[in-house]
Amino acid sequence: MTQKMVQESDRFQDPIEQHPGYAETESKIAIWGHPLHAMSVAFPVALTFCAFGADALYWLSGEPFWAQAALWAAGTAFLFGLAAGATGTMELLMVPGIRIRAPAWTHFVIAVLLLSLLGANWGYRLTGYEAAVLPYGILLSGFNVIVVIATGWHGGKLVFDYRLGTSKGS
Numbered sequence: 001m002t003q004k005m006v007q008e009s010d011r012f013q014d015p016i017e018q019h020p021g022y023a024e025t026e027s028k029i030a031i032w033g034h035p036l037h038a039m040s041v042a043f044p045v046a047l048t049f050c051a052f053g054a055d056a057l058y059w060l061s062g063e064p065f066w067a068q069a070a071l072w073a074a075g076t077a078f079l080f081g082l083a084a085g086a087t088g089t090m091e092l093l094m095v096p097g098i099r100i101r102a103p104a105w106t107h108f109v110i111a112v113l114l115l116s117l118l119g120a121n122w123g124y125r126l127t128g129y130e131a132a133v134l135p136y137g138i139l140l141s142g143f144n145v146i147v148v149i150a151t152g153w154h155g156g157k158l159v160f161d162y163r164l165g166t167s168k169g170s
């Protein structure tokens with residue numbers, strides 16, 4: 001019976017878990033042990049919310065200031081998002097235990113969708129930031145808020161559930 005159970009467990013071993021780098025998940029893109037990706041994601045997340053907030057205030061007040069603020073928030077959300085994406089991509093490609101896990105690639109796909117939406121939101125406003133707000137600018141900003149929440153939540157899962165990019169201590 002025991003022999004049979006051992007054979008069964010041998011048959012269902014996950015080949016991914018057998019990979020030599022599977023347990024190697026510590027961040028490599030870090031300053032003094034502090035992962036750059038975790039440090040940089042706060043900026044695009046906050047600025048995505050700011051773009052939506054500025055659009056909503058323009059809708060309510062009609063003040064051109066808010067349309068211009070939305071243009072700047074959308075642009076900086078995109079640029080800081082690219083920087084955060086670069087640190088995340090380096091982590092993904094350089095750390096074997098991150099590279100081999102499917103959820104890390106899922107996060108990459110959601111994040112690239114987010115970055116293209118952030119870029120679209122900025123680019124759309126460049127030819128006339130006031131006219132762009134209603135209705136498509138604010139709709140895009142609102143959708144971006146939903147996608148940034150999904151991206152951040154999923155990134156949090158990588159860290160808190162899978163312990164990716166964390167330190168194992170000395």
Ligand code: HEM
Pocket residue numbers: 027035037038041044045081084085086088089090091092098104107108111112114115148151152153154155156157158159164165166
């Ligand atoms: C585009 C390529 C991206 C890749 C390949 C990527 C990859 C990763 C990886 C591997 C982690 C696990 C922690 C680590 O190793 O540092 C992570 C965490 C995270 N990511 Fe990304 N990421 C990307 C873009 C983004 C973007 C654009 C955002 C949001 C604006 C984002 C939000 C997060 C968050 C919030 C965490 C959790 C950080 C923490 O709690 O410490 N990621 N990402």
